[in-house]
Amino acid sequence: MKRNIIILAAVALIFSGCRKQADYHPYIGETSDLAYNSYSTQFEYLWKCISTGYVFWDVDKTDWDNVYDEYMPKFLDLDNKHEAGQDVTLNDLDALYRGVFGGMIDHHMKVYVKNLFPSSSDTITKLTVRPGQMEVEKRDYYIEPREEEQSHLLEFLSGMEAVYDIEVHESATAPVEELNNTVTYHYFLIRLADGRKIPYLWQSMAALTPMLRDSSSPAYDLLDHWMKAITEMPREQLAGIILDNRANSGGYQDDLDYLVGTFLDEKTEIFKTRYKEGPGRYEHSAWSPYYIYPQSKYHRDITAENIPYVVICDINSVSMGEIEPTAIKAVLPTSHIIGERTFGGTGPLQPATSINLNYGGPFGDISTMSHYIYTSTFESNIGGAVHEGIGLTPDQVVLRKDHNGDFKPQLDAAIEYIQGIH
Numbered sequence: 179m180k181r182n183i184i185i186l187a188a189v190a191l192i193f194s195g196c197r198k199q200a201d202y203h204p205y206i207g208e209t210s211d212l213a214y215n216s217y218s219t220q221f222e223y224l225w226k227c228i229s230t231g232y233v234f235w236d237v238d239k240t241d242w243d244n245v246y247d248e249y250m251p252k253f254l255d256l257d258n259k260h261e262a263g264q265d266v267t268l269n270d271l272d273a274l275y276r277g278v279f280g281g282m283i284d285h286h287m288k289v290y291v292k293n294l295f296p297s298s299s300d301t302i303t304k305l306t307v308r309p310g311q312m313e314v315e316k317r318d319y320y321i322e323p324r325e326e327e328q329s330h331l332l333e334f335l336s337g338m339e340a341v342y343d344i345e346v347h348e349s350a351t352a353p354v355e356e357l358n359n360t361v362t363y364h365y366f367l368i369r370l371a372d373g374r375k376i377p378y379l380w381q382s383m384a385a386l387t388p389m390l391r392d393s394s395s396p397a398y399d400l401l402d403h404w405m406k407a408i409t410e411m412p413r414e415q416l417a418g419i420i421l422d423n424r425a426n427s428g429g430y431q432d433d434l435d436y437l438v439g440t441f442l443d444e445k446t447e448i449f450k451t452r453y454k455e456g457p458g459r460y461e462h463s464a465w466s467p468y469y470i471y472p473q474s475k476y477h478r479d480i481t482a483e484n485i486p487y488v489v490i491c492d493i494n495s496v497s498m499g500e501i502e503p504t505a506i507k508a509v510l511p512t513s514h515i516i517g518e519r520t521f522g523g524t525g526p527l528q529p530a531t532s533i534n535l536n537y538g539g540p541f542g543d544i545s546t547m548s549h550y551i552y553t554s555t556f557e558s559n560i561g562g563a564v565h566e567g568i569g570l571t572p573d574q575v576v577l578r579k580d581h582n583g584d585f586k587p588q589l590d591a592a593i594e595y596i597q598g599i600h
Contacts, residue, residue: 214294214548217256217266221249221278224291224549230457233525233538233557237564238283242459249278265297272305276312283567284554285310285523286497292548304544310523313567314493319518319577326581327494328382328425334585335364335380341586342593343369350397354385357429361385363397365404368593374417376596377407381422384429384498386436409440409478418486418596421502424517424585428497431468431526437502438509439470441480441487446470448505449560451526454538461537465559480512486599487513488592491570492578496521501560504570508561516576516592520569525554 214220225246232238252274256266271293279289289307296303314320321327338344346367354361362382369375379401389397390405408419421437434448450465480487487510489503500520506513528539539555557564576591578584 216253217260217271217294218250218253220291220294220548221253221274222246224289224551225278227541227551228553229459231454231538231541231553232282232284232459233452233454233462233554234282234284234564234566235459236462236557237566240281240283245278249274260295265299266293266295267297268293268300268302268305272307275305275307279307279309280312282309283522284525285313285521285567285569286525286527286552286554288552290542290544290550290552292544294548310521310567314521317493317519319579320493321578321581327492328427330581330583331380331425331585332362332364334583338364338366342366343371345369345375346403348400348403350400352385352389352396354383354388354429356388357383357385359383359427361389361397361429363400365400367407368420370417370593370597373415375407375411375415376417376420376593377404377411378420378422379404380424381426383427384433384502387430387432390436405436405440405476409476413483413485416485418488418599419480420488420490420589420592420596421506422490422589423495423499423503424490424492424588425494426491426496426499426502427494428499428501428523431498431501433498434470434502434505435473436476438506440473440476441478441510442470442472443479444472446509448509449501449558451556451558453536453556455536457537462557463536481510484599485512486596488595489513489515490517490588490592491515491520491572492518492588493521493569495570497523500524500565500570501558503572504560504565507570507573514574514595515570515572516574516595517572517588518575518577519571522565522567522569523554524558524560524565524569526556526558527552528555 229242256270260266275289275291287309291305293303344366348365351360351362364380366378367375368378386401389395390401392398447467448470449468451468452463452465455461455463489506491500491503501524503515507515540552542550544550574591576588578588
């Protein structure tokens with residue numbers, strides 16, 4: 179075996195063009211009889227799958243061929259190390275895969291890889307690489323730890339009555355079975371000094387659709403109250419609308435029907451998507467428009483009435499948590515985005531329950547194939563731009579800055595903006 183590895187290394191280094199042919203490899207819905215027997219074959223398989231199935235090759239500047247040339251010898255070194263009876267630790271493997279995937283712009287991407295020959299010193303055998311998280315941690319406004327942001331924000335929201343004049347406060351937490359998660363909402367009716375009001379909603383994830391379509395949902399009444407406040411309150415009483423998407427982890431694309439369609443009078447294209455329809459890196463489908471339609475139950479023409487619609491977002495607004503404000507900004511003239519540049523994961527993913535009909539999206543099985551790669555199925559174009567790996571830059575940048583509950587400046591800025599309209 180060792181001789182074969184050495185020969186393969188020579189071929190890889192001398193005739194590197196051979197590996198660029200990147201034959202198509204199986205994705206979800208297909209099977210594979212691949213049996214890994216070396217670190218180099220594991221890496222080569224993943225490299226080929228990304229080469230044929232990654233949807234962002236038109237905008238990702240990673241030199242994927244150079245990645246192969248640089249890292250294949252390093253994985254071959256791990257093979258040699260293992261065959262010499264030396265331990266290959268998870269840290270050894272993690273360092274290589276962070277280099278391989280760390281520069282990818284897909285901010286949804288999560289790479290799970292098992293150590294084929296676990297070291298006796300390792301307490302865990304699976305590594306996780308998140309390119310998006312690696313990128314945002316380099317931003318000068320990043321605050322650690324990201325995982326605590328939602329709990330810090332909830333702490334702030336629980337004390338809102340002590341900070342603002344609150345006429346109504348409703349909270350609800352409900353299960354979202356399809357997403358295997360729970361969603362939390364806070365609805366406030368903020369009263370200004372002149373008596374006008376601002377209906378405010380914070381959502382931990384984008385899951386209005388299942389809640390508003392099921393009147394028995396624990397969150398139905400709260401969301402119905404917010405929707406009715408923003409659509410039925412007399413204009414002289416309604417100062418503006420605030421949607422708070424900070425620390426929003428994403429969810430349902432159909433939520434745009436409520437958050438945007440409510441304010442439209444005709445069918446409107448919100449964005450375009452496309453997918454990989456062939457194994458070549460640039461074999462994309464045509465761009466397909468995604469439309470939303472006016473709502474019958476909730477409706478108001480905020481453009482005609484010049485009602486400000488403010489969305490607050492931050493570095494932890496991810497996926498639909500950032501697609502929502504991007505789409506709102508692209509379509510509604512009275513919208514205004516406040517906060518921080520968002521996470522940058524705007525490529526939709528195909529639900530696990532769907533039949534995979536294209537060459538992209540998540541692939542693998544961590545239990546049977548020693549890897550699972552979670553990656554976007556679609557590329558999205560919103561407002562004429564692909565925001566993947568970049569995120570949405572708000573109209574008005576207001577940073578959170580620290581972990582001392584300092585969420586108030588962003589909400590202050592939203593309220594001040596609304597007050598300045600009239």
